[in-house]
């Protein structure tokens with residue numbers, strides 16, 4: 001297993017954000033980490049990426065904690081909410097800075113700009129970018145180390161249909177090349193066309209884990225399946 005979360009819990013004071021969560025993520029497919037706002041998705045991903053300490057349990061990447069990986073950026077590329085570049089900086093400079101601080105060759109910056117379709121906009125300051133371009137830049141940064149695993153927190157949040165389609169096609173292609181893609185979302189309809197597998201979390205607990213087809217079986221749509229699983233329409 002590329003990603004193995006086992007008995008993971010995270011408390012903030014009296015608040016239990018993640019409650020004994022276990023799931024695995026395999027390569028060659030897109031796995032959606034789905035749940036309403038506040039369900040515990042970001043917290044789980046932050047612990048997986050070594051940005052927060054768990055209260056209990058483990059979140060491992062090929063059997064190791066993120067911080068114990070020898071070349072983390074080559075193993076895992078991540079896009080987290082609110083981790084954007086300095087607005088005045090040009091996209092190419094932003095990526096070059098990340099590459100240099102991780103001993104990644106400079107030519108890789110232009111490769112990833114090309115992969116996400118930003119070569120022509122590379123010398124514009126990031127503040128001139130649309131939301132969709134900003135997301136592509138975030139994905140470009142995640143790709144710098146040519147990682148086997150991509151972890152993205154709400155990558156389609158706020159994007160228009162073209163932007164959503166681009167991210168979807170990109171992630172599907174990445175998984176089809178045998179790599180591991182885990183993305184979180186609270187957008188049910190969007191996930192039906194993007195993910196092969198889903199891990200569903202509600203109020204800090206896993207309520208379903210399996211293929212989207214299996215989770216949807218017996219329900220008119222993925223959306224109604226999720227309402228039934230989470231027992232809660234609020235926030236979806």
Ligand SMILES: Nc1ncnc2c1ncn2[C@@H]1O[C@H](COP(=O)(O)OP(=O)(O)OP(=O)(O)O)[C@@H](O)[C@H]1O
Nearest residue numbers: 012015017035036037038039040041042043044186
């Ligand atoms: N630093 C913190 N201190 C206190 N409570 C927190 C902290 N971070 C998260 N929480 C709480 O933990 C719960 C889970 O939050 P989390 O951000 O993981 O949810 P999420 O599923 O990512 O939601 P969203 O879709 O809104 O991003 C929420 O109730 C949130 O208020």
